[in-house]
Amino acid sequence: MTTPATVLFDLDGTLLDTAPDMGMAANRVLAEYNLPPLSQEQIYRHTSYGARGLLTAGFGDKAKEQDPIALRARFLHHYGQAICSGTTLYEGIETLLDLLEHQAIPWGIVTNKPEGLTHQLLTFFPRLQQAQVIVGADTYAHAKPHPLPLLEAAKTLNCAPEHCFYVGDIENDMLAARAANMGAAVAAWGYTGGDDVISKWEADHIFATPHHLSAFIGS
Template sequence: MHLPIRAILFDLDGTLLDTAPDMAEAANRVLADYNQAPLTDEQIKANTSYGARGLLTAGFGAIPAHLDADQLRREFLHYYQQNICEGTSVYRGINKVLAYLEAHQIPWGIMTNKPGFLTELLLPFFPELLKAQVVVCGDTLAVAKPHPEPLLHASELLGIPHTACAYVGDIEKDMIAANAARMHGLVAGWGYIGQTHHPEAWQAREVLPAPEALIDMLEQQRKCQ
């Protein structure tokens, strides 16, 4: 049974930050090295939250058998690290949400599958995100999403029962992780949701159309308490 929401955990790519321009640029540089066409806008939108593997698999159609997927990922990370914040931006409305959480003393943190070294490089560009009480990355533990353990670890660091935490993310495995951790799963409907994705079927508590909808939800909860 869920408790009322007392803390918020956010995914990073496609939830707090629009990192698609820089991640797509890195993927396109790898694809160009192998004489492949650049990604389409729809491929970028549908696959950015799946990271290097998602973008490169979309670009190649399928990773060719004669290529090493791990090597391609290393090449992607090299390019991405070089230009990690050329086109990345905070989604409109996120700063308003974070200000609301701070004003109402609601703890919040970041739980991302992005590698720690890239997260540490990126966050300083956005001082508002450095206020996160916890940051758990894809390699913080031995497992990553959709395994629930990183979310449980984040809630433990916050000192809030996991059933009183909400997790906001934009792909299905975010909701799989939230449900496995018995957290409130909230879909970031403004994120990287492609035409073939069906967030209404992800067993989330709610699909939020915009960041400000999270404020509305929390305000409604306050009125009911």
């Protein structure tokens, strides 16, 4: 695929390193159940899978005994209370967004974070609030890996899907991109799990850093 006409981004593990705050919220839930906290390695491995991924890792075999809706509600409560204590923008993202805007390439965010929490978090990152479209997990009837959120985002930006890139850091992002007939680009700087895992995702492109993606678009 040549240089995209539009670029859509995942949020957690792609634009923002949210693992510190997501992990803190999960560990607060685990503490309520007298369970040990997740390690940093576990947090970074599961953050892109949200509350479900983190809490499943924390509860282990006991996860099936719990009410997933209640657990998720507790997680979201704690996360909303301290949504940006340790979250940071990945190095090179601002340069990448500057390049997209310089080249008049529209960009947006499609995440599986609830839309309300997404907007709450982005108040701390005004640069990301400049996205031309922002789609959360509950914006439409389906979330990723269903292609609907990506297709609706492309429609909002008046771009044919085949001329879009979707950039994300987990396999479900690549599945959603392929199902939407978009270029599937791996943000290998995120919570990917390593090169041996990425190689199985059948992505169109793998970018080691935001600077590598900038170089591709700039070329």
